[in-house]
Amino acid sequence: MATRDEIVASIRKAFPEGVRLLDGGDLPTFVVDRAELLRLARHLKDDPGLDFKLLADVCGADYAGREERFEAVYHLYSVTHGHRIRLKVPVREDDPVLPSVYGVWRAADWFEREAFDMFGLRFDGHPNLKRILCHPAFVGHPLRKDYEPGQRWLLREGEQDEPVWARQPHEDDDHFETQVINLGPSHPATHGTLRTVVRLDGEIITQAEVEIGYLHRCFEKMAERHTWKQVIPYTDRLNYCSPMINGVGYCLAVEKLAGIEAPPRAQLIRLILSELSRIMDHIVCIGANLNDLGAMTPFLYMYKAREEIYSILEACAGGRLTISYVRVGGLANDVPGDFVEAVRWILRRVPPLMNDMEKLITRNRIFRDRTEGVGVIAGAEALDWGWTGPCLRASGIPYDVRKAQPYLGYETFDFKVPIATTGDTFARYIVRVEEVRQSLHIIEQALERLQPGPIICDEHHVALPPKEQVYTEMEALIWHFKLIMEGARIPAGEVYGFTEGANGELGYYIVSDGGGKPYRIKVRPPCFAIFQAYPHMLVGHMVSDSVAILGSFNVIAGELDR
Amino acid sequence: MSSTPEVIVCDPKPMGLLQRLYVIEVLKGLGVTLRHFLGNVFRRTYTVTVEWPEVKREYSERLRGRHILVAREDGSPRCVACYMCEEACPADCIYIEAEERDSDSVEFEKRPKVFEIDLLRCVYCGFCVDACPKEAIIMSRVHEMTFTTRDESVAGLDVLLQKKPLRKEDMGYRPYYGKPHSHIELPIPVKPGGLLG
Numbered sequence: 018m019a020t021r022d023e024i025v026a027s028i029r030k031a032f033p034e035g036v037r038l039l040d041g042g043d044l045p046t047f048v049v050d051r052a053e054l055l056r057l058a059r060h061l062k063d064d065p066g067l068d069f070k071l072l073a074d075v076c077g078a079d080y081a082g083r084e085e086r087f088e089a090v091y092h093l094y095s096v097t098h099g100h101r102i103r104l105k106v107p108v109r110e111d112d113p114v115l116p117s118v119y120g121v122w123r124a125a126d127w128f129e130r131e132a133f134d135m136f137g138l139r140f141d142g143h144p145n146l147k148r149i150l151c152h153p154a155f156v157g158h159p160l161r162k163d164y165e166p167g168q169r170w171l172l173r174e175g176e177q178d179e180p181v182w183a184r185q186p187h188e189d190d191d192h193f194e195t196q197v198i199n200l201g202p203s204h205p206a207t208h209g210t211l212r213t214v215v216r217l218d219g220e221i222i223t224q225a226e227v228e229i230g231y232l233h234r235c236f237e238k239m240a241e242r243h244t245w246k247q248v249i250p251y252t253d254r255l256n257y258c259s260p261m262i263n264g265v266g267y268c269l270a271v272e273k274l275a276g277i278e279a280p281p282r283a284q285l286i287r288l289i290l291s292e293l294s295r296i297m298d299h300i301v302c303i304g305a306n307l308n309d310l311g312a313m314t315p316f317l318y319m320y321k322a323r324e325e326i327y328s329i330l331e332a333c334a335g336g337r338l339t340i341s342y343v344r345v346g347g348l349a350n351d352v353p354g355d356f357v358e359a360v361r362w363i364l365r366r367v368p369p370l371m372n373d374m375e376k377l378i379t380r381n382r383i384f385r386d387r388t389e390g391v392g393v394i395a396g397a398e399a400l401d402w403g404w405t406g407p408c409l410r411a412s413g414i415p416y417d418v419r420k421a422q423p424y425l426g427y428e429t430f431d432f433k434v435p436i437a438t439t440g441d442t443f444a445r446y447i448v449r450v451e452e453v454r455q456s457l458h459i460i461e462q463a464l465e466r467l468q469p470g471p472i473i474c475d476e477h478h479v480a481l482p483p484k485e486q487v488y489t490e491m492e493a494l495i496w497h498f499k500l501i502m503e504g505a506r507i508p509a510g511e512v513y514g515f516t517e518g519a520n521g522e523l524g525y526y527i528v529s530d531g532g533g534k535p536y537r538i539k540v541r542p543p544c545f546a547i548f549q550a551y552p553h554m555l556v557g558h559m560v561s562d563s564v565a566i567l568g569s570f571n572v573i574a575g576e577l578d579r
Numbered sequence: 580m581s582s583t584p585e586v587i588v589c590d591p592k593p594m595g596l597l598q599r600l601y602v603i604e605v606l607k608g609l610g611v612t613l614r615h616f617l618g619n620v621f622r623r624t625y626t627v628t629v630e631w632p633e634v635k636r637e638y639s640e641r642l643r644g645r646h647i648l649v650a651r652e653d654g655s656p657r658c659v660a661c662y663m664c665e666e667a668c669p670a671d672c673i674y675i676e677a678e679e680r681d682s683d684s685v686e687f688e689k690r691p692k693v694f695e696i697d698l699l700r701c702v703y704c705g706f707c708v709d710a711c712p713k714e715a716i717i718m719s720r721v722h723e724m725t726f727t728t729r730d731e732s733v734a735g736l737d738v739l740l741q742k743k744p745l746r747k748e749d750m751g752y753r754p755y756y757g758k759p760h761s762h763i764e765l766p767i768p769v770k771p772g773g774l775l776g
Contacts, residue, residue: 247669250704314612324627328639335641335718335752341704349709350641350755373615377608382601385594420584433585443591451589484754487712494712501667501710 021045024100027067031060039105043273043512044092046103051115054106058121061093061102069093069102070400071416072118073515074524075128076539077136081162086110087136090526091118092513092541096400096416103513108138117143124403127549135160135237150230150578153178159238160537166238180226183214195223202231206309206564209574213552213563220559225552229578236579240538244504245271245479248535250341255540256576257338258301259294259519261287261330263576264343269424270514270525271345275479275507282470283347288425289360289463290333290342292456293326296367298519298571299407299449299456306446306568307378310387315374322367329359345505346480347473357464364457371453379447388442392554392566395440403546406521408570411448412440418517430459445569479505504533520544520571542576637768642751643703644722646696648739649715656740657715660689664707664716672700673707696739698724699732705752717753 024045025038035053039046049057061069074092085107094101106115117140119125129140130149137158140146148155152172157164183197195218202212210231216224236255240248252267253260265287272278279287300323304316327337333352334342342349353359378384394404396412409416415434419427435451437444473480477496486493509531515524521543528537547570555563597603619626629636649657660677676693707716726732 243669247667247706250669250702250706318615321627332639332641335639335643335705336703339702339704341706349705353639373611376611379591380594380598380604381608382594382598382604385591385598389591415584415586417584433587435587435589437590438588439590447589447591451587481709484714488714497710497712498663501663 024067024102027064028057028061031064032057042103042510044101044103046105048105048107051106051108054104055116055118055121057104058118062121066098068095068097070096070397071405072122072124072128072403073101073405073522074513074526074539074541075118075125075132076526076541077132077138077160078528078537078539079136079160079162083107084109087113087138089115089132089138090539092524092526094522096414096421099421101513113137114139114141116141117146119143122403123401124546124549127545128403134158137161147178148230150233152176152230159235166235166242178228180214180224182216182224183226187216193218200560200563202228207567208305208572209577211548211567211572211574211577213555215555215560215563217560220561222555222558222560222563225555227548227552229548229574232574232578234579236540237538240535242534244533245345245507245535246500246505248538249343250339253336253339253341254575255542255579256298256518256520256523256544256573258571258573259291259298260338260340261290261294261342262298262516262518262523264340265291265425266514266516266518266523267525268343268345269516270512270527271479271507273514274510274512274527274529275345275476275505277346277474277476277479279347280471280474282351282468283472283474284425285463285467286333286348286352286356286472287343288427289460289467290330291425292460292463293329293360293363295456295519296453297323297326299453302519302568302571303374303446303449306442306565306571307384309564309568310384312378312381312384315377318370318373322363322370325363325366329356329363332356332359344473344480346476347471351472357467360460360464364461367453367457371450375450379450385443387561388446388565388569389439391442391558391562392569393439393441394550394554399440399550402550404521404550405546406518406543407448407452408445408547409521410434410436411444413438418515418522422515424516427459430462432456432459442565442569479507506531506533507535515541518543518576520547520573520576540576540579542579544570544572544577548572548577638720638722638751640720640747640751642718642720642722643705644719644751645698645724645734646701646707646739647717647719647741647745647750648694648736649717649745650740650742654742656691656694656736657713658691658694659687659713659715660691660694661712663710663712667706667710668701669704669706670700670702672697672702691736694736694739695733697733699726699729708752708754711754714754718751719749720751721749 035050037048061067071094073094076090078088078090087108089106091104108115117129127149129143132138133146134148134151135158154172154176155170187195195216197216200213201207202210212228214226215222236251239251249264252263255263300319304319308316330340331337334340394412396414399409399412413436415436417434420434432455435448437448481500482493482496487497507529509529511528513524513526515522523543524541526539530536651657660675662675665673665675674695675691677689678692680687680690708718
């Protein structure tokens, strides 16, 4: 791993002009002239000492009042060296054009479309620059600071998004007409509302395009209008199969910015519940994938454990799915007295169910025939698309945030990173099965270490003081009042917080202007990057394979569309 | 921060003749399902699915259900109309109008004239409970609510104010100090319900 100074020196040497380093910050941050962007991008990707193969995130930001009003922000990661940098390309409002880096990292495809949709940044050279989360009849760019949020735009019949190729008749080589059909948006095999337009030649898919955004709930705009604490319930609704991980990711990012740390007990409980959530998420993914392929039984067996994990979450947090349990600086409540026994009960409960499922599936020829060699993607290609998480690991790249850049003390736990080399749908299944086992192993170790102690830090400018002090002490009441009425004061700055979500790297890019509310929050949803490769992978497959591939990606619409 | 973490390569083993023959694996699979079936018929201790509404499952003491406004001994709300819950609410579902309280005591100067919660807008996050400095609003374990109109979903003081003594089994999420007062029961406990609840 290159140190910060080495990265800076290397970039300075290659680019004496047009690239400026910003002081401080959580990551080395460079302000790049847009004329230099493409050349710098190539250099960053191809230089072996830098080797930034993963474009984690591209997003826009609006600094109204600055001369160069908009900024495109890029987050890069090097899987081989384990370092990150941030690039910022400022553009003026009257000329918001910058070169697309799609030619360097294909991951930029949807991320750039989103920045265009939200801020009106135009990426020159992008192959398909159109709206992605908002519909085509939408007017304006919603994340601009001067956009009036109450407006409604009606999408009339006939105005919906249609790929250009879908309108043209087309004949195949044997002069049979091919047909264009919609898979979804509402279809039992699309988990969430996802629309895939495909051109079929017989039963073979020859062209495909995906339309998303049906579940867009303006998370990022809402976050700008709420206090730091009030964002927490919204994070539960991102990846709703593992709500705990989202909340933990958000609070860790805010804590990083505020320079505070949760007490050890809170960190361990966060870790245990995150791993339980990961198990739940994998159970849903595997179960739903099998269900789509016709195996209902394992789905029902696995759901027993999931229901019981939900009971634990409910007893800790008060909600099964909408838990709102994590707070900046710790947790809302301590866990119940019998938490350890209950989790141990789950630890005994899950393995027999997993074994039963494996007996039914792993060596079942029907399942293997339908998944092996289907949806194959090579490791380098997957990385180029911005894949992370189990799907990337199934292609042979052992990148796991918990190992590469540990948080919550993951470095002190003994666990292995499951990988597979084939990169097909079956590999993604088997990697998830093994990850459930590793998660159980982590939880077992964490339970041993759980000691009594405080569950929220006592820096009362961000964390609420305990209730008994609020009722009895003047100072605590003042803190309480100021926190509720004005929101926590998070120092101005920016941070990119990353955690290993159930689907991969869950990133929060947070900008604070020092006020009580976030200035900008960008979520980097792992399945967004994974799903953008889906239409390209479909080509050459049969319609029934599309269901198998989609199920193995674990696309969660709540997180995809935010 | 090692770039090559410990890995397990879990590549699929190639299918042997037995698996390719298919029939034997099917019989093994049938064995698993048969075991589950017989276990369910003869040795079933409990099922995670609940035959709602004839049977209802029990929730913990932290469940965030419909709100309760706690009353004083004289039946008036403990709420002092300080607007903290209204500010804390991420869904903007609380509406309060304050009025002077005609009382000699200087301790409580205000009280809510109107206190409304839009139960359809509410996300049941419990932030109002955390915000209240008077422990005047807590949450119940009532989570089955039906409304026939949108207006009906806006609950006022008449619905929310609980004048009767609070029973422990009704109370859900509320401020806690000292020991955590919730416990996890596994297997999942159920109680007989009734069609009308």
